[in-house]
Each structure stands twice: as C-alpha cells, then as structure tokens.
Amino acid sequence: MNTSHNTSHNTSHNTSQGTSQSRSQDGHEGAGPPSSEKALDRVRKLFAKAESVAGTPEAEVLLERAYALLAKYGVDEALARTGPDTAAAEVAVIDHVISGSYQPDQVGLVAALAAAMHCRAVTSARGDGTRVVHIVGVRRHVERVGMLAGALTGVMLAAAARQRPSPGVSAVTHRKSFMTGFAFEVGRRLEAAERGAVAESRDAAGAGLVLRSDSQRAETELRRRFPTAVRGARRR
Template sequence: MPDAEQLLADALAAARGTDVRQAERALDRLVVGDGPAVDGALLARLVRGVGRLWRRGWQPVDLDRIASRRLAPRGVRLLRDVLAAQRREQPGAVPQWFDDQLAELDARFAGDAGWLDRRAEGDRITALRDAVDALVLVEGLPPIAVLRPPPGGAATTPRVAAPAGASRMLDRVRALLAKAESTTFPAEAEALTGKAQELMARHSIDAALLDATAERPDQPAGVRLGTDAPYAAAKALLIQEVAAANRCESVWSDDLGFATVLGFPADLAAVELLHTSLLVQATTAMLRGRAERRTGSGQVGRRIGSGQAERRADGGRRTRGYDESFLNAFALRIGERLRTATATADREAAEERGDGRLLPVLAARSDAVRERVDQLFPGVTRHRLQVRDAEGWASGTSAADRASLDAGAPARRAVRPGH
C-alpha cells in the first residue's frame, strides 16, 4: 500500500478534479491507510499551507471568513485547530493583532496525537473529507494585498499615540450606535447615528493633527470587511460609502467575499463601527418596507391556487429586485449624508483653530490613502449600478433619510471590484 504522503497526494488530486467517483475511491484508500500516519501527514501539510498564506497577505480572520463560505461547519472548526497548531511553530515574533485574531476565533489545539479523531465525532470518513477539502482550499487561495507585516516580520506597533480619551470616545460611539439599532423611532435613530458620526469625525481630526507633528507619522493601514450573500454588491457599496465619508478608500473583491478598506487607524475604526451599525439598520428597514409593501398590495394572507409555482418564482424575483434596490439607495443616501457631516465637522474645527493648518493636513492624508490604493490595487475597475425596482429605490432612500443626517440628492458612486 502507498505511504500516507502518497495517499494524501492522490486524495488531493482527485478532490481538485471533476470525477466524483474517483474522489470517493481516493478518500476510501485514505480511510483504510495507517491512521496516525495519515493524520500526521494531513496536519503537517495543512500547517505548512496555512503558514504560507500569512506571507501572501492573508490573516486568520480572512481565512476563517472564506472557510465559512466554502467549507462545511466541521471543516471550519477543523481549520481553526490548524491555525492554533501553526501558531506553535511560528519561528519569529508574533504581533499582538495576530494572537488577538486567534483568540477571537477561539482557535485552540490540544496536541498532535489523535487531533483528527477529536473532530471526527465517530465519523472518520467525514472528518477526512473535511480535512482534504480544507487543504484544497488552503493550497488554492490566491495572494492578496499585504495589509500588515506577517508573523516573523517587523513589529507593527503604532507610531503615534492615540489622542487622549480615544478609548472613552469609542465606547460612547458604540453605545450610541447600539441604541440607534434597537430603537423603533426613526427620529431617535437619526439623532443617535448623527451624534456618533460627529464624535468620530472630531476624533479623526484630533488624530490627524497629532500625527502631523509626530517624528515618525503613521502610514495608511487596512482592514477587510465581509460582503456575504445575499446582496453582496449592495453591502460592498455601503462599505464604500461609509469609507468615503471617513477619508478611506474601499475596494471590493467579490470573488473572495470581502472589501478592503484603506485609511488611517482612527478612520478605519470609524468605518468598522459605523458600517456594522448601518448594515443592521438598513436590513431592519428593508424587512419592514418589504412587509409594508406586501400588505399594501394585498399579498398577505392570500391563498395560492393554480399557477402557484409561477407566481412564487415571480414574487421571489420582485422581492430580490426590491431588496437590492433598497439597499443600494440606502447606501448612496447614507454616504452623502455622512460625507456632509464630516465636511461640516472639518469646517467647524478649522474655524475654531483659525490657523489654516487643518485642511491641508486632511488633504495630505487623503492623498496618501489614494496612493496606497494605487500601489495595492493597480487594476481596479468600476461597476455600474442598475436600479431594478423603483419602489425599492424610493423606500431605501427614505429609510436612509430617517437613519442618518440631513443632505441633498445622492451622488451615484460605483462599487470598485478589486482582486
């Protein structure tokens, strides 16, 4: 019988192919092979593959996000075990953010012996299939933009101290946005969201001025935010609009299911907080508008007779068109309103200082962010929006009016797919 390495290589080659029967036969041979040797070969190759990903731009949360999209739940948990196992073998310094991400994922490893059987739950065949699928995923991922030096590289400590009271300010913002998400009164949500944006804009200004006087000023950094189905493009558009309002740039990698946001640390924190809250608010408003639409058209409580399948399919298409148009309109309207709020905060801060220094500082930071985008994503293209449902567009715009601040008509910005 071939050794464990050869059995594993055969199983991987078959799993990457299109012949399902061949893949099952290869898996069967893996099952009857030497169990400890097979498990050791799997773990070693997974650990090597995961370690290579860090140098190719991936971070633990990125890997977990795409694994959740492409693997079975048990395969995701198995891959988290591998993350913890790989962490033990890091040859050099490991930055704190890396360990924080592993803790967030609850990645733990109890030791090599019997590691796969611990996940098998009495079903070794399925566990082996999950492990092979995880290895196919890990070894097939493309390189992506390197946002942080990988483990073993240079330390990535902040160059500039955060403005005094930054932690307390972020806690206040989180509390305001949590209230905005939970309230059933649009006017209250508007006021709470507006106050949160005002606080974040002021914090960004303080950070920019502090950075401008530093001996070693910060450079633009980046975060990745998931854009899961359904309506991934609309979610990417919301990220882009919130990013633009906070002096950041966003590039959507639709095939990988995330948007990369580039900007300075204080601005990135604002984007993450505000995007998360507005997505909740937009989804809640969309579901409410969908229910009101059905009630208004007399669809609630109607019995379905002949032609049931056709009407149900048509209704599903109409609902998807409504939802997508709603979310796109919401994102564009919110984006303009937030940009207006940021511009107002900038102007007021400049008037308070009276020395003409603030606006050039902010402009220089925006230029630095755009240069970073050009370096990391030289082949970015634009994606044109299509309005599929006028009622959904109108409802989404109205919901955005209620959810945020005062402004005029929305500028039609395009989502920018990246790589």
C-alpha cells in the same frame, strides 16, 4: 476585481457577521486600537441603540449624534498628527469579509463609508461565496470605516426588512432600492459631519490639509497594492 471609493462591515437578519483584519503599509498585521476608545465606545452605543429602533425618527436622531461624534474624533486625530508624533499616519489595509444576503448592497454601503472617511476600497470575490472589501487608508480612518461598517450594516438590513413594497413591486427589489438610498444618504451625512467638524476645529486649515493628504495617500496606496483593479465597476 472591482473597486469603489469606499468600504464596510456587517451584521444582520439575513447575513452573518463580517470579519476584518488590518495590515500596515509594509504588510504586517496589526490591531491598532483607537487612541480615544472612550469616544468610540460612545459611538458604538449610539449605533446599537439606532439598530434597535431602525427605521424610526428616533434612529435618525441617534445616527446624527453618532456621525457628529465620529467626525469630531477623526478631525481631532488629524490635528494631533500635525505635531511630531506621526505613528497614527501609517497607511493600513483592512480586509473586510461580507457574507449572507444582499452582498452587493452591503458592499455599496462600505464603499460609501470609505469615501466619506478619506479611504479607498477594492472588492474581490472568494470561492466560498463571500466577498472581501479591501479598505485602504490612514489607520485611524480605516478603523473608523470598519466600526461604521459593522454597526451600520445591521441598521440598514434591519430597516430594509421593515420596508413594505408598493403593490406590484417585489420585496427584494424594494429593499435593494431602499439600501441604495440608505448608503447614499449615509455617505452624504458623514461628509457633512466631517466638514462641520473641520470648520469648528481649532485649526480648520490645518485639519483640512491633513485630511486631503490622507485621501491622496489612500489613492496612491490603492494603486500600488491593486494595480489591476478596475475602478468604478458596477455592482452586480
């Protein structure tokens, strides 16, 4: 079992769709739809448009808009949790199944997403050739990671398929290099969007405090659920 600070979900040319299922801290399963479905629906539409034009400047603009909107949603939710209603602060686990080609690269993307969204992740292999990424964190954050994973895996794989390697470099090697850079850049941009949303919120100090606490709780729950997991294992 290997872990990383992040997680994901997928669609693709060369992969089949991933599936995810959430469980609460006490082990019960739950769906838990986000409270602001309208905002998340706008994000989904932006990602769908970005996938249709993957690898183009237009896709980059669409992704930036989606990241900013998703970050604002997360910060608004964090501020709401400074009040008396703490239901949204429940720690949950999403088990996300990854299948098809380029599985280590898909896992790397999910890991980057989880880290940027104040979650933690551990990956396990299954006998049927698929992998499961267990995403641990506050429910609203793991929901965001699950949605991002499903949307951005498709964008990443579509963009990678359009890459043309340099002479002497295999297509697979070139695509894997591209996907490593894609995951890193997505994580960086999401973290920047989160910082910007916190700074522009009505209570930057309060939002920052809640989000730091969320990260700590995710780490604690990861260690409780997966005590033998090896953090920082290299992807294969």
